Amino acid sequence: MTGDLRRSSPRAHAWGAGSGTTPEARLRQRLPTLDDVERRARRRIPRFAFDFLEGGTGGDLNAQRNRLALDAVELVPRYGNPAPVRTDIELFGVHCAAPIGISPVGVDGIIWPGATRILARAAGKARIPYIAGTLATAAIEEVAELAGPYAWFQLYGLPANDHAVTLDLIKRASAAGVRVLAATLDAPVRSKRPRDLRNGLVVPFRPTPRTILDVALSPPWLLALARAGTPAFRNMERYVEKPATLANTAGFVQSQIKGTFSWDVLKRMRDAWPGALVVKGVMHPDDAEMAIAVGVDGILVSNHGGRQFDAAPAAIDVLPAIVAKVGARATVLFDSGIRSGLDVARALALGARGTFAGRAFLLGLGALGERGAAYVAAMLKEELETAMGQLGAHSPDALAQLTSRHRHAFDFA
Numbered sequence: 001m002t003g004d005l006r007r008s009s010p011r012a013h014a015w016g017a018g019s020g021t022t023p024e025a026r027l028r029q030r031l032p033t034l035d036d037v038e039r040r041a042r043r044r045i046p047r048f049a050f051d052f053l054e055g056g057t058g059g060d061l062n063a064q065r066n067r068l069a070l071d072a073v074e075l076v077p078r079y080g081n082p083a084p085v086r087t088d089i090e091l092f093g094v095h096c097a098a099p100i101g102i103s104p105v106g107v108d109g110i111i112w113p114g115a116t117r118i119l120a121r122a123a124g125k126a127r128i129p130y131i132a133g134t135l136a137t138a139a140i141e142e143v144a145e146l147a148g149p150y151a152w153f154q155l156y157g158l159p160a161n162d163h164a165v166t167l168d169l170i171k172r173a174s175a176a177g178v179r180v181l182a183a184t185l186d187a188p189v190r191s192k193r194p195r196d197l198r199n200g201l202v203v204p205f206r207p208t209p210r211t212i213l214d215v216a217l218s219p220p221w222l223l224a225l226a227r228a229g230t231p232a233f234r235n236m237e238r239y240v241e242k243p244a245t246l247a248n249t250a251g252f253v254q255s256q257i258k259g260t261f262s263w264d265v266l267k268r269m270r271d272a273w274p275g276a277l278v279v280k281g282v283m284h285p286d287d288a289e290m291a292i293a294v295g296v297d298g299i300l301v302s303n304h305g306g307r308q309f310d311a312a313p314a315a316i317d318v319l320p321a322i323v324a325k326v327g328a329r330a331t332v333l334f335d336s337g338i339r340s341g342l343d344v345a346r347a348l349a350l351g352a353r354g355t356f357a358g359r360a361f362l363l364g365l366g367a368l369g370e371r372g373a374a375y376v377a378a379m380l381k382e383e384l385e386t387a388m389g390q391l392g393a394h395s396p397d398a399l400a401q402l403t404s405r406h407r408h409a410f411d412f413a
């Protein structure tokens with residue numbers, strides 16, 4: 001498989017087919033699904049970092065609900081009209097190879113050292129959007145250079161000094177050439193993540209004998225660390241009192257980031273940001289309506305991958321009601337639970353224009369290092385092509401015309 005999705009064709013790369021003699025073909029036989037990628041990643045990432053990636057909040061119920069709900073969406077194939085499948089779409093004026101992007105994963109360098117740069121590079125090559133986080137481990141300027149027009153920037157609210165840092169980050173992203181800003185709405189409080197507490201993954205971080213042992217038992221991760229250096233909050237360093245050590249920056253981040261912001265602050269972001277503005281973490285049609293009133297261009301339906309509120313519905317179950325409310329007034333996007341190209345097809349069939357995945361891409365890095373993001377991008381795209389071919393849907397738009405059954409769709413009436 002190649003990291004360049006432009007060259008992947010379903011015929012040449014049919015998943016599981018082929019001679020099996022090249023290293024790439026053998027890899028595809030060993031890791032045909034994200035579950036296989038995940039098993040390999042689990043062996044190569046230190047336990048505390050793997051738990052940080054995989055965990056939800058509370059009892060992980062919302063994360064599980066995301067998965068169960070996606071699995072339950074049924075799509076009815078249509079036959080008799082064969083034609084080549086096209087997955088490309090346009091998002092906010094940028095032509096993308098597939099309706100699949102990379103969600104922001106804060107402190108990604110803990111999960112795989114160097115992750116932000118690897119993801120940015122992979123997104124640029126694969127021509128898919130990458131939403132680099134406020135808490136990414138490379139600065140937005142560097143991400144924009146690596147990912148080109150596919151670089152998006154995720155913003156948390158930093159209310160101190162009348163949002164001075166928020167507004168400066170907006171200026172920096174714009175100056176770096178980023179075209180899409182995704183403001184995260186759905187983290188009003190720091191959620192309780194028992195796995196991280198049990199593993200001592202808290203600020204200030206003090207390694208315990210067990211974390212040291214976990215690291216010692218993860219040589220590929222250590223090698224990546226040696227190559228990439230200690231992860232740091234690169235976007236934040238310039239706002240921290242000197243010396244901007246990791247501990248100082250982590251303390252600053254923890255004290256400054258106040259999660260969600262009011263609609264008034266979103267309006268200020270709107271006024272300050274010249275590009276497309278997406279609001280990330282919408283779960284209620286009325287919140288989508290509020291965001292549209294502020295002037296956003298996109299609504300990213302998401303429950304943060306089940307990491308914020310355990311009693312929340314599955315994100316896929318609120319998608320149709322939000323799509324119905326928004327209509328053509330904004331671009332509706334989706335994340336939370338995507339693990340296959342079939343999941344992407346499900347979300348598009350229920351009205352999303354594009355989808356994103358967080359854990360899937362980081363698992364790719366854990367399993368395969370540098371080439372892992374490209375591997376997962378190509379896997380998801382090829383699975384999507386296969387699903388579309390089977391469904392008789394020749395384009396992403398055609399997926400939205402299919403007949404689907406979605407028993408647990410949330411009713412807001």
Ligand SMILES: Cc1cc2nc3c(=O)[nH]c(=O)nc-3n(C[C@H](O)[C@H](O)[C@H](O)COP(=O)(O)O)c2cc1C
Pocket residue numbers: 052053054103104105106107133134135154184280302303304305306307335336337338356357358359360
């Ligand atoms: C380890 C981890 C860290 C995350 N950090 C952020 C973040 O800093 N900002 C944000 O908006 N979302 C964050 N998210 C949520 C993702 O952007 C995305 O909504 C979620 O991962 C989608 O679910 P999925 O992992 O099932 O694809 C994080 C998710 C994970 C797993």
